[in-house]
Amino acid sequence: xxxxxxxxxxxxxxxxxxxxxxxxxxxxxxxxxxxxxxxxxxxxxxxxxxxxxxxxxxxxxxxxxxxxxxxxxxxxxxxxxxxxxxxxxxxxxxxxxxxxxxxxxxxxxxxxxxxxxxxxxxxxxxxxxxxxxxxxxxxxxxxxxxxxxxxxxxxxxxxxxxxxxxxxxxxxxxxxxxxxxxxxxxxxxxxxxxxxxxxxxxxxxxxxxxxxxxxxxxxxxxxxxxxxxxxxxxxxxxxxxxxxxxxxxxxxxxxxxxxxxxxxxxxxxxxxxxxxxxxxxxxxxxxxxxxxxxxxxxxxxxxxxxxxxxxxxxxxxxxxxxxxxxxxxxxxxxxxxxxxxxxxxxxxxxxxxxxxxxxxxxxxxxxxxxxxxxxxxxxx
Amino acid sequence: xxxxxxxxxxxxxxxxxxxxxxxxxxxxxxxxxxxxxxxxxxxxxxxxxxxxxxxxxxxxxxxxxxxxxxxxxxxxxxxxxxxxxxxxxxxxxxxxxxxxxxxxxxxxxxxxxxxxxxxxxxxxxxxxxxxxxxxxxxxxx
Numbered sequence: 001x002x003x004x005x006x007x008x009x010x011x012x013x014x015x016x017x018x019x020x021x022x023x024x025x026x027x028x029x030x031x032x033x034x035x036x037x038x039x040x041x042x043x044x045x046x047x048x049x050x051x052x053x054x055x056x057x058x059x060x061x062x063x064x065x066x067x068x069x070x071x072x073x074x075x076x077x078x079x080x081x082x083x084x085x086x087x088x089x090x091x092x093x094x095x096x097x098x099x100x101x102x103x104x105x106x107x108x109x110x111x112x113x114x115x116x117x118x119x120x121x122x123x124x125x126x127x128x129x130x131x132x133x134x135x136x137x138x139x140x141x142x143x144x145x146x147x148x149x150x151x152x153x154x155x156x157x158x159x160x161x162x163x164x165x166x167x168x169x170x171x172x173x174x175x176x177x178x179x180x181x182x183x184x185x186x187x188x189x190x191x192x193x194x195x196x197x198x199x200x201x202x203x204x205x206x207x208x209x210x211x212x213x214x215x216x217x218x219x220x221x222x223x224x225x226x227x228x229x230x231x232x233x234x235x236x237x238x239x240x241x242x243x244x245x246x247x248x249x250x251x252x253x254x255x256x257x258x259x260x261x262x263x264x265x266x267x268x269x270x271x272x273x274x275x276x277x278x279x280x281x282x283x284x285x286x287x288x289x290x291x292x293x294x295x296x297x298x299x300x301x302x303x304x305x306x307x308x309x310x311x312x313x314x315x316x317x318x319x320x321x322x323x324x325x326x327x328x329x330x331x332x333x334x335x336x337x338x339x340x341x342x343x344x345x346x347x348x349x350x351x352x353x354x355x356x357x358x359x360x361x362x363x364x365x366x367x368x369x370x371x372x373x374x375x376x377x378x379x380x
Numbered sequence: 381x382x383x384x385x386x387x388x389x390x391x392x393x394x395x396x397x398x399x400x401x402x403x404x405x406x407x408x409x410x411x412x413x414x415x416x417x418x419x420x421x422x423x424x425x426x427x428x429x430x431x432x433x434x435x436x437x438x439x440x441x442x443x444x445x446x447x448x449x450x451x452x453x454x455x456x457x458x459x460x461x462x463x464x465x466x467x468x469x470x471x472x473x474x475x476x477x478x479x480x481x482x483x484x485x486x487x488x489x490x491x492x493x494x495x496x497x498x499x500x501x502x503x504x505x506x507x508x509x510x511x512x513x514x515x516x517x518x519x520x521x
Contacts, residue, residue, distance in 0.1 A: 243475065243476055244475070244476065244477050245477035246437075246477055246478070246514050247477075247518060249476045249477075250518065275430070306430075309433050309437075309472065309473075310430055312472050313429045313430075313433070313465075313469065313472060342472055342475055345471050346472060349468070349471045350467075350468075363464065363468070364461075364464055364465065364468070367460040367463070367464050368460070369450050369451065369457075369460060370450075372463055372464070375466055375467055375470055375485060376485050376486060377484075377486060378484060378486065
């Protein structure tokens with residue numbers, strides 16, 4: 001017996017069959033509601049929705065190339081104060097990783113949620129998504145999805161977002177139930193994997209038939225990951241070169257207007273009140289004059305580079321690479337590349353992977369007596 | 381003749397060990413360069429990374445964090461937390477061109493007045509050799 005299940009395809013529409021599966025999950029007595037990307041009635045916008053009525057899943061669209069918010073934040077809203085019911089949530093791999101980080105930071109709970117993860121075909125930036133739906137009114141989520149899984153450029157003018165192009169973790173490893181898209185015979189059946197006991201219980205209850213583990217899956221995943229890693233490393237070295245002095249970093253961040261959208265959009269930046277919006281940075285008017293006396297000129301608003309470096313210190317070990325910071329920036333600063341480049345190093349320094357495991361403690365929450373002795377002293 | 385570069389070093393020293401060592405250095409009439417500005421904190425574990433980033437962005441040529449040896453912390457483990465934070469800063473700040481020598485962590489016990497004076501002398505010599513912090517010339521905060 002494997003942990004794989006299959007559900008025979010009902011027709012030719014992949015999305016319809018996935019909706020049917022989601023409906024069977026929501027119909028279970030134990031599941032009160034389902035959090036899933038869903039088409040809004042107006043426009044062709046897709047946003048996460050908490051659905052309790054089964055028929056409203058006819059607009060669910062987890063394959064859509066829209067990724068306006070990281071839904072780990074929504075799960076935090078739903079579970080942080082304790083949820084006395086069980087829900088299911090359809091999440092992208094990076095949303096699951098952010099959820100894992102938030103659980104470890106006591107901002108979310110794991111028990112009340114059955115996570116249905118999807119192999120991720122990627123998504124557009126918000127702007128490109130708007131263009132995509134305007135220019136391809138007939139384009140289906142399925143066509144986008146199949147191109148993404150095949151590693152091809154999606155239909156239309158835009159490529160998937162820069163964050164997705166360098167994402168080397170497109171598989172929903174932290175899911176309870178995984179919907180397989182890579183290396184499975186999609187035309188024959190939906191292939192689903194129960195990755196936890198919780199997931200297995202759901203799959204047994206909905207009566208899905210067991211299946212052989214897909215043979216070509218590992219190969220298909222590795223092929224995609226290989227391409228992504230190469231692109232990632234290229235972006236890393238490009239970004240390192242672009243910020244390797246404080247002067248260049250200032251230039252990189254020159255467009256920043258201190259709107260702090262990147263912090264709001266960041267799924268793991270969890271403080272209720274950020275220090276940069278408190279009185280600490282509400283400087284006295286005389287303070288500004290003193291600074292400008294000393295320096296001759298003072299860029300305003302102040303504390304911009306300070307803010308971004310502090311956010312790297314606070315959050316880079318928890319960065320899951322979802323790219324919402326770049327998505328939220330009104331002035332197109334490529335924060336995702338900066339964060340991922342630095343996070344790759346900080347996470348390696350502590351042998352940590354953001355969202356990798358619920359068991360690993362976040363690096364700054366733990367310490368040992370005997371470690372890092374090499375950074376102590378004047379010779380290091 | 382060009383004036384010799386005199387660096388500014390901000391040192392966050394813990395009340396129980398390194399500050400006491402500095403005090404001992406003084407009462408023992410040991411001398412050390414006046415380039416260092418001591419900021420007494422109750423424990424290195426309370427040194428927020430923001431203090432260090434701010435000091436360096438404002439043009440300090442180096443920052444020293446110095447406290448009790450592991451096992452000697454008055455608050456049991458504040459110094460171990462400080463060490464993790466320094467490890468993190470040492471990974472991040474050099475990405476932006478900051479030389480690793482400008483960010484130092486040492487353990488100097490309360491009775492080590494001589495070691496305190498020697499540490500400051502050596503650090504000042506190192507920073508003089510390195511030259512001024514690039515942030516000093518620039519409009520960054």
